[in-house]
Amino acid sequence: MPPDGSTKIFLLLLPFVLFTLRICHGGKILIVPLEGSHWVYMDIMVKALHSRGHSVDVVRTNKSWYIKDDSPHYKTITVPVTEAFNHDFINPILKKIIDIERGESSAMSFASLQVEMFTAMFNMHRIMCKMATIMFQDKDLMNSLKERKYDMVLTDPAWGAGIMLAHALKLPLVYNVRWITSGEGHLAIAPSPLSYIPMTGSGLSDKMSFIQRVKNLIFYVIWQAQDGFLIGPQYQAVCDEFFGPEVRYSDLLQGADLWLMRADFVFEFPRPTMPNVVYMGGFQCKPSEPLSGDLEEFVQSSGEHGVIIMSLGTFVSELPADMANEIAAAFAKLPQKVIWRHKGDRPATLGNNTLLVDWMPQNDLLGHPKIKLFVAHGGTNGIQEAIYHGVPVVGLPVFFDQYDNLLRLKERGGAKILTLATVDKGNNFLEAIEEVLTEPSYRMNMQRLSRLHRDQPVKPMDTALFWIEFVMRHKGAAHLRTESYRLPWYSYHSLDVVLSFLATVAVITFLPLVFFRYARLEKCIKRQTNKK
Template identity: 40%
Template sequence: MSAKWISVLLLIQLSCYFDSVTCGKVLVWPTEYSHWINIKTILDELIQRGHEVTVLTSSASILIDPNKSSDIKFEVYPTSLTTPDLEILFMKWIKKMTYNMPKDTFWAYFSRLQEIFWEYSDCIERLCKDVVFNKELMIKLEESRFDVVLADAIGPCGELVAQLLKIPFLYTLRFSPGYTLEKLSGGLLTPPSYVPIVLLELYDRMTFVERIKNMIYMLYFDFWFQIFNMKKWDQFYSDVLGRDTTLIETMGKAEIWLIRTYWDFEFPRPFLPHFEFVGGLHCKPANPLPKEFEEFVQSSGKHGVVVFTLGSMVRNVTEERANTIASALAQVPQKVLWRFDGKKPDNLGPNTRLYKWLPQNDLLGHPKTKAFITHGGTNGIYEAIYHGIPMVGIPLFADQPDNIAHMKAKGAAVSLDIKTMTSADLLNALNSVINESSYKENAMKLSAIHHDQPVKPLDRAVFWVEFVMRNKGAKHLRPASLSLTWAQYHSLDVLGFLLACVAIVTFLVIKCCSFGYQKFFKTEKKEKKD
């Protein structure tokens, strides 16, 4: 290679270093399944804009596949877990959350949820230790001189790696149970009178009884529920960083929180300048369908088609449930495309076809699609919103019941319970969303809101990643509340002081009055005596 070329390459290298806008280096701490599908859209766009993206992933990763052809770089760290181990763990948690949650008492329900979250957190902690205690890897990461870490807040570690590499970090997040992380680390406010606590399936307009429920749950989440085993995490973070700290404090250093919803989906609620609502950033126009799909869709005639999937984590249901569903689907005049990987139901109608994989977005964007039967994952719901398709929600776990509740509140969905629904329930629900015009109209309204933003969600997400790289943070957006103690934040010290002042003044006034009264009374008595 000639000296001239070497100097040109050097110049390019230097331009990358000095101009982080056009050539930044992004390190990513992702989470599996739909979270990965969502964050990958941001990563692809960052690459498109000339940045270098490296994903930190374990040798046991499930969906995050370093071997798939992509411009994303992968830094695969070894772990004692295997992919099947991880898959078994995730499936166990999902099964527990879907079928084995004691819904009768809230205490039992959330104790079980906490138990599952702690198991999950132990697993993430193990992976995190495999990263930060891997000296060779950490030296390599340090030498790579990344500009920023983009992390999924629901799986801690990204913030620890960022602190060790002394670089700023951003989060992407759908929610944390009870908004714990958003509140404690992000400073988000959730006034219980009109901000329903996530997981309760409540709306923003609540009755008195619902507001009582919301308040009790808020208090429960604030004072009892622990999303992760904080004691363990605090100790781990303190040991690694060599100073007394906590997970919540470390997460609180996030520059920006990219929340994966928007006001087409979310109820209007207070937020802070370092929160950016980028829901539906993965949405895009539909591509033409593969021939096989297009032919089947076209064969539906004027009735159109129904698209049915339960997401990237759940590919089948029990035989009995599958039969119930198949029986309902057989009775609609539409053709149905069902993503299903189990035993073919006996009563599957001739109008229903089973597929191991569906081009979901392309189908939802097809003019013949009339309805979407969905488990209510945020990604899927956003694709339906994007294309204006009404939904029948069969939520399974996590935020799904809440997501469907939001769509129901906005008049774009009907909700069913996977465990108790009958064929007639599903049939009625499908007929409603297809034949009652309000569902389609409301879905189209949400679509209009989604499309009518000053900047597309993906562009906003990428803008803030680039902003943090350009400016080495976004300190001007950081609320001062994050530096206050809990008592200071709630002005308890101030109110205590003011109440004490009022008490002292009241006490003195009463004392003075009674002293004056006694003196006057005694003098009068004495005078009378005299």
Template identity: 60%
Template sequence: MHSSPEHGGILLLGVCLLSSLLLFTTPSCHGGKVLVYPIDGSHWVNMKVLIEGLHARGHTIIVVRSSTSWYITEKSPLYTSITIQEKVAFEYIEAFLEKQMKVQRDGASALKFLKLTKVFLSMIEEAHSLALETLARIFNDKELMKSLQEAEYDMVLTDPNIASGLLLAHHLKLPVVFNARWITSGEGHSAIAPSPLSYIPSPGSGFTDKMTFVQRVQNVLFHSIIMFQQKFLLGPSYNRFCTKYFKEGCDIISLIQEADIWLMRSDFVFEFPRPTMPNVVYMGGFQCKPAQPLPTELEEFVQSAGEHGVVVMSLGTLVNALPTDIADQIASVFAKLPQKVIWRHVGERPSTLGNNTLLVNWMPQKDLLGHPQTRVFVAHGGTNGVQEALYHGTPVLGIPLFFDQYDNLLRLQERGAAKILELANINGPSFQQALNQVLTQTSYRESMQRLSDLHRDQPIKPIDSALFWLEYVMRHRGASHLRTSAYRLPWYSYQSLDVLLLLLAAGGGVLLFTGFLVRLFWRTCRKNTNKVKKH
């Protein structure tokens, strides 16, 4: 059966009309104005991806940054910046990293755990204190605050790991979207979703969702440390700020719970299954893209490896180099490999470096991980790096150093896609054994490839989902209808303890009344029996 030209023309016209109708009926948000209050370092790396997406859609972006910022440049084609002058840079983080690595190299013990916890809590307290000092400068600058109020922003995009941006949004009465995984204390879900400690491991515990009784006891103790951190170390600082700058006061956890949308830097290919909420949008791997061609010289080096391929090593944005003796031992192992090695290493050149190893100050990590010649990624376990490795299907040898890195790597190791080698256990033989295991056992690559297939099999790309919900909040001036009311309940109401108490009281009352009736009936019967006997 053949169609006539007239029928073809009518069909084409219909398709065009339908396309136009869909175009005009699809919700859109043109020319939105977004205030971004980011966190520096690796957190900025993924925040910038969202900014690029918003800018490409025609939105105006204003970024609040510190004059001592490491990565957030003052001038950018993507955004206009508001720079807050700072006197103190972030040397305290470098000091923390040195202390952390030094303590980790000691043998496992309760004393080591206490030292690590003390160093970590001290650094966290310092970070939040400095952040609130910066925010106070903004609040005390009357002209700046007036300009922020008159700018008519559509929303605030911020990271709740440090809650300065949230407090500013609260003052400006603007909708809030989180680029999140962590909050001021703990993991983001813990503030808004049911989080039973029986199968949800606390950050820092190093446990999976399958815990023994002893591990569940330890998990509760780890959770207690997080609660202590919030209530006694960070909470008082935020409370003082709220008391000073808000007439009605505020509670930082309550403000966190009132965020409109949580763009969560995770997904359930990577994360252990757990309860969640309607306003949580998972965008794990949103920063990942197909690999692009390498620079010519780097491509030539990679291709020179032949069938053996290359090993890529990077310890992220904060750590330039490991302690000298460990770096020398790692370099010695690399020198014996048939593979070529590309190693991001800034600092003293290892004395045992082989001819097969290329040291670089910077590397196109995403493109290297997606290169068919790459065999293994030796990494510290930062969220961005492990998700890029997962996206490209590259197995990981993990050397966790601090923060969430062990927990990130554990999620890959539990699924057979990575192997963890702790800093305290690193020497030449142990590193060589672990690296050879990941290189030669095909199960690691097969497991990571399977995770990659699962991650990519989605109806919509994570970045597109994130951008949709950002514009959704701008279109509707928030998303309060997606927020749960659970956090407004007192703890005893949330657990229904008041209801249980009432039911127990009612049940007890019924039992007492029934007992009273039985006793009364028994006495009456005995009394009547005695009367019959007397007659």
């Protein structure tokens, strides 16, 4: 029986009604992101949240590097600043770091590198604290944010502005996290024995000798000193000014409802964790899409030899000219075609097999059947995409966590690492590429990691979205949050219990000795008295 007119109208309006209901039931989310590559994957999550009917506002500065002011997926809240984290800030730092790493390896060069990193971290967090101060001083802005009645704050805790803003607005707090202001995220929330948890920058795995454990401890002390003297006090000063000295920044940082961790245990070394840590490593990965006509034609022209792609990420747009020439010369000797994301001057030794591009569809290229190798700096995004698509890696780490990320792949047999100090020495670069191309174990190991990563009951993005909406539905996730961060350090490590136990044992052990000694002394005194 054909539907009547009213039924037809209802069927036509049904999608609109469902869409309207979806929007009405969507939440309001305030996002305080990081710049650079961190925004790239936060933007992917923003689009996914928008597609589920949520209203998203994004806090940015008027000097924003990556975050556009106009987007169909979010609205922006722009904070006026005089200084920001962008290319002008990062490029001079990277140049100094590359120069130091290319110099002779010595205690002095290590110290110089640490000083440069400490200075960069201090200034980066100084900029963020200034931004937070501007926000909190702007009463109109803060009142506007309160009036919008957000359901939660989603932030990247590598910067602390979003953490403090969530406290000011009294909202549930969710992290899109791998790094926090004081280092690797797990260190702030989960037990982290230094005997098998390698510190960032140490270049160690979870299998350490005695000397390596000593080195790991030294790096732990360095990280603690950096946080205790350079970073933490800056955020605490903002808390003191606007919330009062009784509010500790460290408590705010550790007190987030949910930690969406950008790692999984296919990539990360096994370690203790907590119930409010949800792993979504590779959430940004997806099947590859067809390449543009010109790019596909170039890839297909590689024939049976295939293609190598090279990208050093968001921060490193170009390399020193002599290093770029050595790399280009090595590529020119290969039968493979090469696609290289390079923004500097065209290397004089560039071969006909190499295509220079300002930007590349990295995920789509890694998923192409012609891709044989990925030359990468070791950023989390690129490593996760290489794992997802099962592509072996030759790593050229530049700074911060990149060596440690690549080390995790190397330990699993999927990567070979070169340092900046050796990449242009002799034929090191060419030999590393040829080894990974010709030794089947590299590709086999990466494909095994890819199968492990994909073999999950729920996709990482769907897991992340579920838990974000869980926090909105339940106004937080306090039942998953440990209260350990409220304990003083001596209580956390039960030193007060141990000391009280030792004191009790000491009293029980020595009190009879004191009593007998006193009794013996009394007896001696009486004897002396009787003699007199």
